[in-house]
Amino acid sequence: MNNWNIRFWEYEFFAPNWLWLLCLVPVLAIILFVLERKKGGSIKYSRNIDSQKSLGSTWIIRFREVSILSYCLVATLLIIAMAKPFHWSLHDDYQKEFKDGIDIVIAMDVSGSMMAQDFVPNRLEASKKVAKEFIDGRKGDRIGLVAYAGEAFTACPPTLDYQILKNQIDLINGDFIGGGTAIGVGLGTAVARLRSDSLASKVIILLTDGVDGGAEPTPLEAAELAKAKNIRVYTIGVGSTGEASTLVNSPFGSYYSKMEVEIDEVTLQKIAAKTNGQYFRATNEESLKSIYNEIEKLEKRKIEDQEFKSDPPPTPTAFLNWAFVLIIITWVSNKIIFRLDD
Secondary structure (H helix, E strand, O other): OHHHOOOHHHOEEOOHHHHHHHHHHHHHHHHHHHHHHHHOOOEEEOOOHHHHHHHHHHHHHHHHHHHHHHHHHHHHHHHHHHOOEEOHHHOHHHHHHHOOOOEEEEEEEOOHHHHOOOOOOOHHHHHHHHHHHHHHOOOOOEEEEEEEOOOEEEEEEEEOOHHHHHHHHHHOOOOOOOOOOOHHHHHHHHHHHHOOOOOOOEEEEEEEOOOOOOOOOOHHHHHHHHHHOOEEEEEEEEOOOOEEEEEEEEOOEEEEEEEEOOOOHHHHHHHHHHOOOEEEEEOOHHHHHHHHHHHHHHOOOOOOOOOOOOOOOOOOHHHHHHHHHHHHHHHHHHHHHEEEOO
């Protein structure tokens, strides 16, 4: 019977962006109703004229309207199917594997200082590369991405679609979210992405190479929010020791200059301690990889079967079944009761 369950709120979606098309369904309904009114086509009754006339013209008009609504409902079901719905009850073998998954948000500093060249080719690109390698090593964990500099935004909410997530990592930079380093804002945004999720294990990996710029909330205030939501925060300070070739923006253009590496390690350590996490310092790409590996070990999921068969497949069957049934019923009803002239 699960193959007929279309209670969409019980489903998760691998491609939720398709659901935006649902906004067009009311527009489609309005267009069809307007065309139907303008058309006003003649009605040719079937052979059983007496039985058809007994329905009355009012009933036939109402049936036309119901037909339009039926086709709009079919469009709705097909759009939901395109969003790749997944229902746990249809895959008991996957349910055991995925029920203990972790929700992870990577909060990545994309400020101008992340263009420093003490990593190859720079801190930001090295951080993005290592983050994608970390994602490739996960199975069944929903992972999201928050990018922050002077402000913060959610580049990707927690998802099982790792390819979309990695595509978003490739796209992020600090060009459109202001200058500065608002660590508290970045952490607060990451907490907001996890606060309503149901999984017991929730983690934020906070990566930065600088000092908080003083925006609200402060880093420690954001850490209190994370603590209240039972979210562990692993903090990573990115940057070599001493000086580094850092990008400097001026009214006359951008250029690289040797500058002292300054990371607020004390604050990062306090954030980690407050949330039962851990602080790490990455001075090069290899140490950054080791840190992600260490975090992976710390957050190793406890599952009965350590071998994953594959990622869970989408299960749009119920929506496709009902769409097919509605199409057949509507088409047959139109053939039996009346047909419209063009």
